[in-house]
Each structure stands twice: as structure tokens, then as C-alpha cells.
Amino acid sequence: MNKSVPMYFLILIAAIPSFSLDIYLPSMLEIQHELLLSESMLQMTLTVFVVTFAFIQLIFGPLSDRYGRKNILLIGLSFFLVGSFIAVFSSNITQLLIARACQGIGSCAGVLSAFSIARDCFEAEERPIVLSTIAMYVGIAPIIAPVIGGILKDYFGWRSIFMLLGLLSVFLLILTVTLLQETLSKEHQNTQVQALQSYKMISIHPVFTYYTGIATLAFAGLFCFITTSPILLIDQLGLSAKLFGVMFALNAFSFLLGAKYSAFLNQKTTPDQCILLGLCLMLTGGIIMFALMQFIGLNLLGLLIPMMIATFGIAIIIPNCTSLMLEPFANKAGSTTALNTFIRFIAAGVVSMIVGYLNINNQLFLSVFLSFAALSGLLLVMVRLNMIQKQREQSS
Template sequence: MDRPAASDWTLPLSRRAMTILVTILAAMGAVSTSIYVPSLPDLAPALNTDPALVQVTMTAFLMGFAIMQLVYGPLSDVKGRRLALLIGLSVFVVGNLICATASSIEQLILGRVVQALGACVGPVVSRAVVRDAFGIAGAATVMASVAAGISLAPAIGPTLGGILHTAFGWQANFALLTLLGTGLLYTIWRYLPETNQQKGVHVFNLGVMRSSYRALLGNRVFMTYNLAISLGFAAMFAYITGSPFLFIQHFHLSPAEFGLLTMFNAVGFMSGSLIARRKAEVWSNIRLAQLGTMISVLGGGWLLAQAVTEILTVPGVISGIFTFLLGLGILIPAAFAGSIAAAPHLAGAGSGLVGFCQMGASAVLSYLVAHVNRADQVPLMTIIAVAALISLFAALALGREEAPVPVPKSGA
């Protein structure tokens, strides 16, 4: 379906309002992940628990988010986008209420899991809504705006979270997310009709899903791209998990000051994405992925060198993570495009599997960071540097040219 003409637009929301809505939905995961990060060091004494368990709240969120990557897409195909969004947002609100009223670390971990099970609906289903509402031609323009919003979320989240924490305490972050979820729930219920005109045509078939995932797991090009993306993404979350303790406890910054520093992270990632966008027409996905991973290795190596030689400084860490995220911004769009191009007949399943692996790997590295010695920064920087290096090896293993991958037989 082509982009609907102005006279064909029948949705209650205007095009601009719809673009804003899907952008907020797509950014739900990033904001939910990052907004409470400045509060992590203070949660241990507030809940009378160990800092390692506080960091497990990040791991729990990522695991819940990873699992639901594989659920909401097929659910929205079969039962519709509107129902999937209403279910997910209701769960999201409940999860945030549990977090905001938690009086123990166990309750907070439970709340973070429930929050993740709901938050995942935003980024997964919003992409499908864009395709339904704007058509093939219009979707590309809208997704560019959505991508910009997602890139800003990791900076806006910690900045806003640090201010709220300083002014009102850590519970304020989850109270704000509760209001956000409630507002989105009302907006979807009141103004968004079903956009999936093929609802009910698809059948939720576990056999077909199993066959699709088996084909993807056996696709060397797809899985190599997937490995590069997942480890680069996981290294970023290792940093996100460990950085508040580094800046707030080691460098003695306030939560608000730490939140403001995360803006450099967003600038680095957005700069890399801009480079990838400009070079995409003349460079292959493989070449861009290799460039991105090389730059990330330089950033990870610089962070590790500072930790080993005990010369860590705030500017040094910021410059290292800026370089790492510059490379990651180049890698992710190129590797994602390359992975889907390797199996275009399984684009939906491929997108879900990439998302699952990204979040699953992030949960593993986040858990490792939660159990290292926070007084010694070498383990954290080693995790980041090694993950970046393996991501580089994966990109180099792709070779030089894009190779078409044959469509597997229907009986595979």
C-alpha cells in the first residue's frame, strides 16, 4: 500500500499527532530503562540491600523485554495492533505502580519485570502501526522521525531522572512513567482505531514460528550480523549499568550532574547514525559494520587503558564512551539492514530474533557488571572492551561483499 493521500487519511489523529504518538511509543523502552539509572546508587541504602541486587533490577528488565520481543509482533498480527497496545500499556502501568510503591528490593525487581513485559509493546507494535497508517512510501519518512526520538531518549531519560531524583526522590521516576503510561493508554483507547486491515488473516502457528527461527539460526550471514549487533548493544548496557556507580560514587557527582553528562552519549550515537545514513548509499552494509566496530573498539580500548593505568577521569570516560557509541551508531543501522537483507522472506521473525538477542545479551552483561567489584573499574571496562572486540571479529568475518542467501525450502 502506498502512502495515503491527504483525502484518504481517516484516522482521528492528524498525521503529526500520529507521528508524535508512535515516536513516544517507540521510545518507551529506552526511557523506562534509563530514567531511573541516576537513582541506582541511592537505592541500596533506601531499600536496605546490596548494590549488586540493585543492579539486578536492570538485568530483570532486560530479560522481560527480550522475551516479549517474540510475542507482541505475532499477537498484533493476529489480534490487532490496538488490542496489543492496550494490553501492553495496562501491564506497563501496573509495573510502574509496583516500582513506585516498592518497599523492598524484591518488590522493585518484580515491578521492573512487569514494567518490561508492558514496555516492550511500544517499540515492537509502533513500527507495525507506522506501516499500517502511512503506507510503504510514508513509513520511511515517519521512521526517520521516530529514530531521532529514540536516539534522544537515552539522554532525556537520565537527565530528567536525575532532576526528579534530586527534587523528589527515586519513586518520582516511576510515578512519572505511571502517568505517561496512563496517558498513552487513554490516547490509544480514545483515538486510535485498529490499523491492521489484515487482522485475523494470520494464524498464530508455533510450527511456522519454529521453522522460521530454525532457518534464521542456520543462516550464517544473518547470525554473524546478529552477533555484531548484540554484543555492541550489550556493551552499551554494561556501561549503563555500571556508570552511575562510577560517576556518583567514584567521581562524587550528584545524580543530576550524572544525568546531564549522559547527553554526550546521545550525541555520540546520533553522530554515528548520521554518518551511517550519509554513507549508506555508497558503502555496503558490511563496510559500514566493520567501520563502526573498529571505532567502538578504539573507544572500548581507551576506557580499558584508563582503568588499567588508574588514570580514569570524567573527561577521559566521556571521551571513551563517546567514541564507542559513535561506532555503535554506525554499526546498528548497517548491521540491522544487512541481517534483514540476508533473509528478506523472514523479515518479521528476523527483526524479533535480533531484538531478543540484543536484549538477552544485554541482560547477561548487565548481570556480570552487577557482580563485579565496584571499587575496581577494570572489570567493567574489560567487559565493554572484550564485547566490542568480539563484535569487530564478527564484522570482519562477513568478508568484503554482500552475499545473497538462498531462500530455504518450505519444508526446512
């Protein structure tokens, strides 16, 4: 196995989506006022990013398995650079949406390449630890991103945020050209027809559907908070952009701790047990948030502390689901990662649209959604355990 790819490089390219998504959250209300946007139009800047990110996975996944990880990453980062440039000079919602779509394409290439390279370079027993380590450090991105975004917004305006993202894309392009050697071996390269046909085989594989289902529920719960947080914290609780960044960073710090704890747990227990623990923590956070909402109403600590508990659990769930989901697909890591991410981000996009168009930016909806997602994940676990038990009885 080629393990010459630096871990920090995988972390940087995997962090592109969360960093570029979270850094401009403190500026959303300023963008709304300057460009004269309705709340639903403002939510579209999130939705377009997420939906573009999801759909481009289906194109980049097979291309990555056919033409290699490096080529796709270079194309994606170029789109990200163009999108950042357009955003800096955007004067209306159409231009900004085009910019966010281009950034969604670039972000897609980053995370797809990171997981595919990890699948290329590490053995099955190493992969859960590697992916949890990547998730742990990627968790730093949403900690620092809103803080940086809040500072840039206060001192230089919201356009400076996209200028910084453009400089970041240039830096990553230079690293890709100088550091990255192709990790996809010749014998694992698919033809274009094989790559496209693989989606059907992957989508009906029970391992893929099970772990993708659980990861999707967890990710949708996290994205529900991301979508509602600017309204809850800035508009309803009256936090400044910089203080919003700090509060958002605290929740992201919980994700970092959860990913770190997951990497520790992977050395002592099975990934399936880690997933079960994560779902229980997610459910606990949702229930506590709902109870506090009933007794004390909307309150900063009553929102933040339960969300940190749920986020800690989500950080355990996602890397373990990703590792186990990839296990059966040695030569289809790109397509498998693409389909998995497509499903997760389409679910996130649907959540964003529901929140925006129904105007349900409130703590009650967030707590109910977190609890529902966790309970649904636990139901999937019970169904799978029942199926495994029946298979064992039939074989014996």
C-alpha cells in the same frame, strides 16, 4: 503501503525501553539505601527489567504477527501502567522487582510494535533511513531521561519517577487508541502455529544470525556502560545525581549524533559499510579508554570521551543491522524483531549479572569489554566476506 502512522508515534513507543531504563539510574543508590539492598540486589532491578523484556519478545512477536500490532501494543502499555503504579508504592525489593518486570513487558511491546510497523509501512530502500531516523530521535530519550530523573529524585524523591512513567503510559495508551490503525495486512497474518514455527526458520537464516550477532555485541557494549555508570560516576567519582544525569546525557547525545550521521550515510553508502565504520569507532573508543586508564587512572574525561566515541559507532551499527536483518522476512517482522531483541537483551542481562555479582564496576573492565565486542564484530565481518568470496568463486 500504509504510511499513515505518524513518525513521532513510532519514535515515542520505540523510546519506552531507553527512557524507562535510564530515568531511574540517578536514583539507584537512594533506592538501595531506602530499601536496604545489597549491590547485587540493586543490579537485579536492571536485570529483571532486561530479562523480562527479552523473554516476552518471544511471546509478543508471534502474537503480533497473528493478531496485529495495535492489540499487542495496547496489552503491553497496560502492563507498563500497572508496573509503574506498583513501583510508586513499593516498600521492598520483591514489589519493586514485580514492578520492573511489568515495565519490561510494556517496554517490549513498544519497541516490537515500532519496528514491526516500520517493516509493514516502508519499502526496503526506505527502511534503513526510517530506522536510523527513529534511532536518532529515540537517542534523545537517554539524553533527557537521567536529567529528568535526577531533578525528580532531588526534589520529589525516587517514587515520583515511576509516577511520571505511569502518566506517560496513559498518554501512549490514548495515542494508540486514537491514532493507530492496524498496519498488518490480512494476507500477511500468520496462523498461531506458523508464527511459533517461524522462530526455527528465522534463527538458522544466515542473514539473521550474522546481523543479529553484530548488533548483540554492540548492544552489550553499550549496556555494560549503562550498568556500570551509576557506580563509576556517582560512587567512585563522587558526582551528584543531577550531574550524573548531565554526564550520562552527554554520552546519549553521542548516540543521537551517531544515529543522525547513520541516516546521512545511508543516502551515500551501503548499510554494510556503515556497520564496518561503526565497529571501527567502537574499537577505537575501547582502546583509547584502556590507554587512558593505564596512564591517568579513573578520570571523568578519560571515561566519558572514549565512551562517546564508542557510542557514536554503536548508534551506526544497530539500526543498519536491524534493517538488513529484517529484509528477508516480509510476513514475519514481528517474530524476527522479537527473536533479535530477545538475543540482544539476554546478552545485556548476562552482562548486568556479571557486573553485579562479580562486583567489576570499573573502567578497566568496561574498556576491555568494548574492545572485545568490537573485535568480535569485526571478526564476524571477515568471516562473512570470506564466505561471500567463496560463493562467488564457486558460482563462476
